[in-house]
Amino acid sequence: MRSISHFIDGTSFSAGSLSRSQDVFDPNTGRVQASVELGDGGTLERAVAAAKAAQPAWAALNPQRRARVMFEFKRLIEAHMDELALLLASEHGKVVSDARGDIQRGLDVVEFACGVPHLMKGDYTEGAGPGIDVYSMRQPLGVVAGVTPFNFPAMIPLWMLAPAIACGNAFILKPSERDPTVPVRLAELMTEAGLPRGVLNVAHGDKAMVDAILDHPDIKAVSFVGSSDVAQYVYGRGAAKGKRMQCMGGAKNHGVVLPDADLDQTVADIMGAAYGSAGERCMALPVVVPVGEGTAEALREKLVSAIGGLRVGVSTDERAHFGPVVSAAHKARVERYIQMGVDEGAELVIDGRGFALKGHEQGFFMGPTLFDRVTPAMQTYQEEIFGPVLQMVRAESLPEAIGLASRHPYGNGVAIFTRNGEAAREFAAQVEVGMVGINVPIPVPVSYHTFGGWKRSGFGDLNQYGMDGVRFYTRTKTVTSRWPKTGPVSDQSFVMPTLSGR
């Protein structure tokens, strides 16, 4: 069976037979297709040593040369797109067209990082005082790390490693142990693009590896994306060690539908956002909030009809709308939530349990589920399900709908569907959520803006990618310099230097 090793100091590294390992499944067949090594503190030491040795020379290269490596990396990812998408789909379960989207959204951040000479420029003030000039510069932190979830095995590692490395850091990636192959391929491609060995290392593992990263004194910053309880734990433990931390968590995004929305377009948008990638996206729309009974009835009828047309299939089925969920355990968890919804009194309109794909009965497939008359007090509403399950929560007014999204413990994304500009503007201004879509169901910001949720969806202050990515992976040094004209020595002064007077 294929064994997936770490990637350290520019090459594959295996700790040998003593290492712990974990099965990697093909969710389409339910079969084990590989085994990934789970590293320990010793593996991390090796990665940190390689990173520490490589980082100073990498940081000392002028930024244009670092950008050239990013340009070549971008070209190589594009050249390997088909291979990467197939690999990704076979471990994650998403359909190949969606896997290409996963890679492309990461590639967008690589493209952004190609602008690093411009992005790292500091500020300059000439003549801030007599003969005094002030300038600031951005310097890399040194060795930094990223811990990523299973649901975007290309995009999220690239969100982190592209700006971190372009800014002159060395990076240690701890990808999800459930789909670890694509992150290793990305590291191989970056090495092929000319990245000096040791600048990017991939150390596989589970909680033990994450804890070792959080406790390591030579790792200066950790970027995390995953579920909220783990994000909060990682944030707390890393911050207590004095590290710079950014930790993105789970989500429960609401799609608010006003009576004047174009319902056919809205339903088309909601279908993709709720069921695409089997609902395993932190920017999925698992909650729809129709405003007014008339909207709710019309929406429900159209949703039921659209769900009837959904095709669940294997990742390589070009006509499939979505594939299996990631694991048998995750499938069982989603099914437990569906039963909980029934027990709580929500109306189960379409039940996706018990779905089996002919010829792939052992795959982790689920059909689409639709609940109506879900209420805010229900546990299935409060918690993230992360499967192909759409819950309808009926509201009577726009303020009630805004209140629902604002009071929800998660605050990653939200969308409103309407033709009313005034209502949309008010919604965007008021709602307590980090990313808002106006007639855009999955408002993941483009790479030169920045990604981050509020409340339990994000711990730390700086977002992923965009200028926040550059800020996170650099620190500012400000230099105040004086080059006085030749003349008499100025008097000693024991007061705080100021620019007194007008």
Ligand code: NAD
């Ligand atoms: P997860 O929290 O189980 O795992 C994320 C990472 O943390 C993995 O690398 C894993 O090995 C590690 N990990 C798991 N348990 C740990 C522990 N107890 N201590 C330390 N590390 C631990 O998340 P997942 O199931 O891989 O991913 C799905 C979750 O990620 C969902 O909640 C989803 O909403 C969230 N997500 C959020 C965003 C965002 O940007 N907000 C993006 C994608 C996914």
